[in-house]
Amino acid sequence: MRLFHLDSSLRTDGSVSRDLAGCFQDAWLKGHPGADVTYRDLATDQVPHLAHATQMAALTPKDLRTADQNAAIALSEELARELLDADVYLFSSPIYNWGVPSQLKAWFDHVALDRSLFGEAPALAGRPAVLVMAKGGAYGPGTPREGWDYAEPWLRRMLGEVMRLDLEVIAAELTLAGVNPALNHLQDVADASLAAARAAVVARAEGLGGRVAA
Numbered sequence: 001m002r003l004f005h006l007d008s009s010l011r012t013d014g015s016v017s018r019d020l021a022g023c024f025q026d027a028w029l030k031g032h033p034g035a036d037v038t039y040r041d042l043a044t045d046q047v048p049h050l051a052h053a054t055q056m057a058a059l060t061p062k063d064l065r066t067a068d069q070n071a072a073i074a075l076s077e078e079l080a081r082e083l084l085d086a087d088v089y090l091f092s093s094p095i096y097n098w099g100v101p102s103q104l105k106a107w108f109d110h111v112a113l114d115r116s117l118f119g120e121a122p123a124l125a126g127r128p129a130v131l132v133m134a135k136g137g138a139y140g141p142g143t144p145r146e147g148w149d150y151a152e153p154w155l156r157r158m159l160g161e162v163m164r165l166d167l168e169v170i171a172a173e174l175t176l177a178g179v180n181p182a183l184n185h186l187q188d189v190a191d192a193s194l195a196a197a198r199a200a201v202v203a204r205a206e207g208l209g210g211r212v213a214a
């Protein structure tokens with residue numbers, strides 16, 4: 001049993017998305033003592049933007065690739081292999097400028113070169129996954145910025161619909177309360193959102209424990 005865990009917040013201290021991911025991992029490991037974890041930290045080990053040479057190597061049949069092409073695609077293949085080799089998936093992401101962190105988009109551009117992860121029968125289809133998110137603002141129905149969050153819908157599309165992971169999304173909102181004075185009056189709502197998110201990730205991990213053991 002192997003958990004794939006990816007963090008993408010630029011900050012390693014005080015990150016809410018990393019905190020939620022850590023809660024999930026701790027709870028999941030309690031149900032799977034000794035399980036393996038593949039960890040990717042896109043802040044401390046950044047993935048470069050996709051290069052044309054890498055894309056061309058992906059389009060070249062393996063047995064016809066030059067040494068340069070093999071080198072150009074080595075990282076992309078390693079990233080895809082990490083996904084293929086796991087059983088359970090944990091992704092964490094903030095919202096930056098109403099989208100996903102660019103380092104996370106770059107990671108997707110690399111793994112998307114492996115077409116086995118997409119198409120009619122994606123290799124990861126049906127495997128359990130959780131996406132935890134931290135959002136400085138709030139984007140629910142009736143909020144002033146409803147519809148501005150392009151990060152969560154895009155990640156749902158990629159992970160849930162394209163890769164067809166069995167995805168649950170858990171988000172803490174209003175993490176900028178206490179940082180942005182305009183949001184300070186919403187501190188109680190922010191605290192409740194974080195507490196609910198923490199409880200939800202633990203429940204998801206415990207639920208998966210039962211399912212995997214069954």
Ligand SMILES: Cc1cc2nc3c(=O)[nH]c(=O)nc-3n(C[C@H](O)[C@H](O)[C@H](O)COP(=O)(O)O)c2cc1C
Pocket residue numbers: 009010011014015016017018093094095096097098099134135136137138175176
């Ligand atoms: C570069 C940058 C851009 C951000 N853009 C947004 C944004 O568009 N909308 C939003 O709600 N919060 C935004 N935030 C706030 C973060 O989403 C929030 O601080 C979140 O908690 C960050 O995740 P973390 O706690 O895991 O680091 C931004 C933060 C940074 C650093």
